[in-house]
């Protein structure tokens with residue numbers, strides 16, 4: 001398949017691995033964070049770590065929208081379905097995120113006492129709008145999660161719902177922003193004070209950057225002196241990005257480079273950006289799992305579209321809930337710990353029995369490591 005097969009070529013991978021090994025200076029360490037769960041997945045699936053020299057270390061970042069969704073937000077979705085009787089539409093991974101009281105959306109759908117939540121898995125935001133049109137006597141809520149990539153489709157359906165004058169459709173908006181999370185990590189005590197998370201640069205997400213462009217990352221190069229390479233999600237994309245980061249470090253350059261030139265430009269998709277700006281505005285703060293309250297890191301629906309905002313239509317309030325004490329997701333999402341540091345990894349917590357969000361999504365670090373990498377430590 002074009003744009004896939006040629007980026008999985010084993011011979012080219014060996015050549016890139018040799019170049020990284022040749023150019024990485026033996027006397028120093030290189031620590032790069034792959035922000036996005038898609039990169040984490042590719043690194044685990046294709047064994048990229050095994051192709052790197054020991055002094056080049058990859059650190060998983062918080063760029064998995066399912067993983068960073070805090071329990072309190074899942075509780076709100078369950079409350080909408082159980083107590084307000086809405087049809088709650090959501091993407092598949094979200095239904096398995098552990099929530100309060102031992103619940104999840106999936107368990108609420110199976111039944112709590114004599115109540116059964118009407119949860120529908122959808123493949124797109126547009127599916128949720130269609131469900132609202134097909135069920136005019138029911139309130140339909142779309143549980144909207146994701147980074148900048150999935151925000152424009154949510155904006156589209158809100159505008160369509162307004163045009164159609166739908167009275168039974170709204171959105172529980174949990175869209176979050178990539179640059180705010182990167183800034184939060186760079187400001188964290190582990191990076192700034194303790195040095196326990198050494199960071200020499202970032203691999204930036206390709207899909208997010210098709211929307212926002214490469215320009216927003218320039219701040220991190222200029223203000224924090226951290227190189228960024230925006231990369232695609234195939235193994236050769238990731239390896240090429242690592243090589244580009246090694247070269248920047250060696251040459252003492254601090255730049256934003258774009259490996260994913262096949263789809264990312266400096267300015268991004270202006271049409272999509274304008275659409276998002278028309279429908280959404282910044283939240284003053286938003287809780288992220290692992291990162292805590294992050295200022296201006298998420299979007300809310302503008303007052304002009306309040307009729308389609310589930311937080312305005314229903315009497316909902318957000319309540320912060322602590323993670324399961326045994327779960328290390330928070331530390332893993334900050335790059336402080338790795339999946340195998342968690343005592344219940346692969347025993348009590350598996351993809352079939354997830355105790356934390358990082359084991360739910362295939363892009364979560366724990367799920368990726370469980371699926372592809374857990375045997376390496378044993379061997």
Ligand code: SF4
Nearest residue numbers: 328329342349356366
């Ligand atoms: S293995 Fe499970 S419990 Fe442990 S950090 Fe990962 S998701 Fe949380």
